[in-house]
Each structure stands twice: as structure tokens, then as C-alpha cells.
Amino acid sequence: MNKPENNMSLTGDAPAAISTTQKIATAIGLVGLFIMVLSIANVEFPNKTLFLILSLGMITAGTVIFANDAYLGKHAGIKNDGVWFKSNTSRGFWAWIVGISLTLFYVILYWYPEYLGLREDGENTGIIALFDPLSRLISGHGASQWFVYGTLYTLAILIFGYKFILKYRHNKYEIYRTYSVMFFQLGFAFLIPEILMRFNQPYFNPANIWPLNYDFFAGYKMSEFFTAGNIGMMMFIFGIISIFVITPILTYKYGKRWYCSWVCGCGGLAETAGDPYRHLSDKSKFAWNVERWVIHSVLVFVVVMTIAVIYSYLMENPGGGWFTKDIFLWSSAGFLTLIFALIMIFKREQLAKDAKMGAIGYFAIIMSIIAINYFSGNYRIFFFDGHQLRAWYGFLIGAAFSGVIGVGFYPIFGNRVWCRFGCPMAAVLGMQQRLFSKFRITTNGGQCISCGNCSTYCEMGIDVRAYAQKGENIVRSSCVGCGICAAVCPRGVLKLENGSREDRINSEEVLLGNDVDLMTLVHQKSERTKD
Template sequence: MTARAAATKGRKAFVTKALPASKQRSLAGKYAWWVQGLTLTAFAYAFMGWLNESYLYLWDNPIWLNRYTEYAIILGFGVWRILAEHNPYTRKRLIVLVSCVTVLWWLIPWLFPFFEPYVGYLGTQPAFPSLHTPGTLTFFAVLGAVLLFGRRIICGWNCPCVGIRETVGFPFRHVTPRGPWAWRLRHTKWAFFALYVVAGAAVLTPLNSWSSAFVGAFALIVVIPYFASMLASPVIGNRGYCRYLCPYGATFGLLNRVGFYRVDFDRHTCNDCGVCNNVCDMGIPVLALGRAKGRIDVADCMGCGRCVTECGKGSLAFHDVRSVLAPAVRRDRSRLRAWATSRGKAALAQEAVFAAVLLTVLVGSVWLSSAVGTANELSTDLWASLCLVH
């Protein structure tokens, strides 16, 4: 039985189909010079949007030259990528990714902003993008989701960084550095992670001049490499920032290690073709890790699913909390059905309504008490600078 068959037995929703051999394409070819030029221009334009909103203030930060410019660019290039993508799983992922960036990161914050009750509401930062901000409710909700489903919740399906790098940056996938030295370099991200932890601690403590200066500096430490790595894509590939610099990715990666997520590897069916190594934009030595451990459970896996879907032998399969719960649910399904029948539809509906009301009151209370109880003194400028990272 292959890893995929074993991992997905009886769970159709979680199956990621391997592509037929005729449709497999391990790496994109080299794009024409004008496509690469267009890509770099788009990266530079996104950078100018951030620069204008943060420092230049030209034309009063119009929508075509502010933080939202990046998201509009992602939408434009995203449509191109979705239409061009040959892998059904990746196409589906791109549709979700581009939709999330467009709706959650751009349209809602721009047109109907609502604010975090904790730290974000004092600044100009609408609620959803504050998922990168330590201390916000969204931040903790995302950590919980990553624990259950892996880093791909953000890094695979819902982050402007992956959005711009997988749409605009696609023409530079082929230069992704691979091999032992490129893999060893991944540890650089822990230095940024350490800064992130200190900045997070500064945010969660009463503000003083030291923490203010530190968080401001941290924002620059993150933002400058974020945009610089885009412009360096012709050398470091489209995922350079996620691989070597991103402290958020490191945080989520840690949860990859302690949570439910991993990629299972079947040593018996694998024919050592190496396709999985070649398709991984994070430069993970999938084959070597799989052979050694029987799974890929490294902090660096952002769960794009390219290796899983491009493996012609079905030797790779996702594993997350669903893999743990599904057997139990299957086992108890008939018992649950019998219980539901004995309760009757009217009683079940009544209990569902009661549970929904209870949950709403509970969540509303936590939210409100958080809003009232945290008269934090963080300045608007400080939060604007920290949150403009994404």
C-alpha cells in the first residue's frame, strides 16, 4: 500500500491526486527575458507602494501606490498563473491564495476595515492582516490552525508573500538553489526569529522607548529583506525570503515540528527518480529525508503539495490532524448516527441553536473584554510601521 493510499484510506476529501506521467513537469523552463523583466518591474512597483506609504507620501498615498498596490499586482499576475498552471492541485491552491489576498488582505481592509480589539485597533491596521502581529487574536487563531494543519495554512494558501512569489515570482523558480550548502543555509532564519521573539516580547509589555525603538527597527529588518529578496529572485529563486529570512515562517515551522503536520514517505514504492527534490521551491531534500526518516517533518515545509502531486509513484502523502481524527470518526460514525436518530431532528436542531448562541456569547465576551481591558499605549505610527511588513 502506498503512503498516499495508507494515509487517505476512506478519506476522499484529503486525497491529492498524483498527476499522470504525461502531465508531470518537474520544473518550469526558463522564461523569456521580457517576462523576467516584467516580473522585476512588478516587484519594484510593489516596493514603491510600501516606500510611498511609509516615507515618500507622494500624491497622498493613492491606491495605486500604497500597501495595497502589492495585492493588486498579485491579483493581476495571479490570473495569469491560474490560467497557465498545469497541476490541478496547485491551480486550486492558487485560486484560494489569490482570492484570500484579494478579499481578506486588500478589499476588506481597504473598504470595510474592522480592527483588532487588542493591539491592532489603536493603529491603522485592520484586523485580518494583523495575523503577523504578536498578541492579536488573529495571531493566536492562526497559530492554532498551523498546529493542526501545518504551516501551509499560511505559507501555502494565504500570505501575500507567497502570493507575490508564486504569481509574480514564478519565472524564477528554476534558479532555486538546491543541494547541501543551500539546505544548510536555512538556519539563517533563526537569527531573524530571535529578533522576532524579542520584538514580540516588547510588544506585549508596557511600552517604553527601548521597545519602541526595537520594534521600529525590527520592522525595517523584516521589510527591507522582504523586498530586497524579491529583487534578488534571479539569483536566489522566488522563495529566498521564506527559506532564509522570514521569522513568521520560522514560527510556523516550529509548529510544523510539534503539531500534526508532515508528509509521509513510502520507502517501498519510491523509485528514487528525484522529481520531488526538483519541484520543491524550499529546496528541501525530500528524497534523502524520506529515505532516512520515512517522512518529511522539517520546519521548512510550507505544504505546497508539489512533491506530493508530482510523485508518479504515489509515495508521498499529506498527514495532519484529519489523518488522526478520520479513523476515529469512521469507527464511531454508525454509533453517532444511531445516537442522532434516537435524539430526533427537533431536539438536535434545538441543541445546535443553543450551542451557536453560547459560542457567540463566549467569543463576543472574550473579544469585548480584550478590547476594554487593554488600553495599551502603542502609538499609531509604531503599529503602522510594524504591520506594514505585509
């Protein structure tokens, strides 16, 4: 008697198992990973350089061979076969194993680096010692846990970026933006800061912009800039220009995608290594409400924390100039008041549902600024040390949220948990995109067959199909412009555009034949066109 086969596929074909070549590739990659595990266990390798090359090389080779076999033998096009049938991509057993393993790695990385072999005095051991030769080659110094992490992070974006390019090779937009994040991660986020360290300059990643780079205005960082001569001052000025000039201009022209999907390392890892998990994002309205409250609360936190840290720095370093701590404090309050007033005067109608949330967030910031002025003393903010406030932010948001939860739980919550719920940079860019940008995703509702691919693979949890069915432009502040919704659409319904801001937000209810006089609607649209 034949054993019955459980098959939920509508086509009647069971999801294909991985091929022999893919199994061999997986084994090669696991051997490379096992070398690193042995180093964590303090196995002493006779030639660290050789074994490091062997480890990274085998991981790279295994991934490349697997990707080639998985995609090059098939026609270009949508390749999301069987994602809900695989344990690793459907919150199954292996998904939890991967998630727990990544989480443990991040916990050790952030809070217990000594278990990785970091030694404050003396030679490194463990996996950190394994990376010492590469670190000395690039920066001239021994490795730290952050160098190990940066190397593995960059390698992941490069090798999984290659896999991503093969998977979406039918779409030029996906290819170009993947090359972009690979370039910025390798050059700007990894090599440039390490090379600067080699020449005894401040560690500086030009692509890491405040408020994502919450340390930019920290006292120790500003002291590094101001004591590093012209180069340090150029870094500081570039950071300021990035915040107030480059970011608004590029977001106005291209939306937040220029950063979140083309430059940012967090987005780069999510798009490449996290691609198999993009369908796990929660599309419910409840998740959307939580997203809006949480991400804007984080933004309020980082703004207040930054003001507090700069205030403390000016208190500790008065300098005798005109720019005192009080002038800074009230200038910040005035600047925020101006922004809020302009938005409420000129963009109030577009805020609708978000107006209340924005008002509460603004009120919290202003009250915090006033509290800083009246209740701080002797370097204390809200009765706490200003530097301790920054340390709490680094622990809660910079480490626990962005690392442990944001990456560690890719296989459970999807690949953009941090970008969607916690990134303050995404919040700032999202507000600019919603209110001032020319970017939108246009929809041709007449072509939509409601297959749901777009909503399923939206990593930001947007129900794209609901917009497409109505023929409504997608201008959600959370949209990172990754373009996957358009890439997986079989009918060409969706298109990423930078057009006129007129009628950019065209929210309409679904029109049914019994609900509207179609001739009246045609005349109304005709009159609107004439005007």
C-alpha cells in the same frame, strides 16, 4: 552546410519555442504594462478610469491567453518542460533583467514613492494618480503607493493563479489551495482593509497574523484599536486569538501549510507568480544551515522588538491599571521560560540538531528582556528609542528582506527566499509543525525511481528524494505543504497526510543488504508492532 544545433536534451528534442498565440498574448500584456510605464513618466491620460481598466485588462487578457495556449492544448500532468533551457528560468540574461526591474520597483515603492507620483499635499500624479479612481471607489480616498502595490499584488495572484491551476489541473489539492490563496488575497488582504477605511475604521487584514504582522502591537496601531470602539476591540481580540488559539490548533491538525500555502499572501504570490522559479532554490546542506540560523535570528529579533514596543507603549500610557510595564515584562519572560522548559523536557529527543540553536535563541531573548528592564529609561530600549527599533525592523526585514530580496530576486534565488530565510511566522509555525503537528509527507521508498523531480521542484530547498529513497517521513519545519513534490512524482511515492503522531518522526539510515541482517530487522519490527 547546416548550422550545428546546441541541444542538451536527453531525448534529442530541443525545447519548444513559444507559439504565435503566446507571442501575441505576450505583446498584449506588455502593452498593458506599457500604459503603466507611461503613467510613471507622468503622461497625462484624458480618462484615468478608462486607461486603468485598459491597462489591467490587457495584462489579464495577455496572461490568460498565454496560459490557455500553453496548457489547455496538452494532456493534464507535469508541465515543467525546458525550465533549465530558458533564460528567464535558469538565471540567464532575462532572469537578471526581471530581477533587477523588480528590485528597482521595490526600492522606489518603499523609499522613494514620490517618483511614483505620491503627493502629501495636493493631487497625486503618475501611476498613483492612475489608480485614484479605483481607490476612491473602494475606500473613498485617493490612492497611495500601498494601494497601487496591493492592487498589482492581488492581480498577480489572481491571473498567475489561473495559470497555475491550468498547469496543475491534474491535482485537486493544488487546485483547491490555489483558489484558497486567491480568495484570501482578494477578500481578506485587499478588499476588507480598504472597505474598513471607507467607514473610518482601522486598517486591518484578518489574515495577517503576528509575528508576520509586526505592526500589530505597535503603539499607534493599538491606539487605533482602542479608540475605534467595539469594532476596534474585536479586531484586537481576534488578533490575539489568532496568535494563541487559531494558529496552534490548525497547525497541530494540518501543519504550517494551512497558512503558508492556503492563506498567506506572501506564499500566495510565491506559489502563483513565482511558480516558474521554484526549482532555483538551493538544496545544499550549507543553505539548510544558513536557513535555520537566519530565520530563527529574525524570530528572536521580532519577539524582542515586539516586547520592546509594548513595553514602551505601557510606559507612555500607564493607565493606572494592574497591567503595568513590569508585569508585562516578567510575564513575557515567564511565558517564554515555560515554553522552553516544556519543549526541553518533553521534546528534547526530537530537537537533536536544533537544540543548541533553540537554546541560544532563547537565551538571547531572555537576556534582551532583562536588558530592557535594567537599561531602558525614558522610552529607550538598549539605549535606542523603542519606536526606532521597530522602524529598523521594518526597514531591514519588512522592506529590504521580504520585498526587495524576497520578491525582487525570484528569478535568481527561487520563489520562497523570504518564506524560507526570513519570515518569523514561518519560523513559529515550523517549530509547531516539527514538534506538535499531525502533518507529515509519507514516502513509499519501494516505488521511488530516484528521478529527482521532487527535490528539483521543492521551493523550500528540501532534498525530498533523499527522504523518499529511505522511506522516511518528511517532517521538516521548513516544509510548507505545497504538495508540488507529490504532484510532480511520476510514481505516486509521496503523500500528504494528517495521521497519528506516533512514529511520525521515523528517521532511519539507508539500509543496504551488507549492513543489516534482514531477518533480524523483520523480527524487531514485528516485536515493535506487538508492543
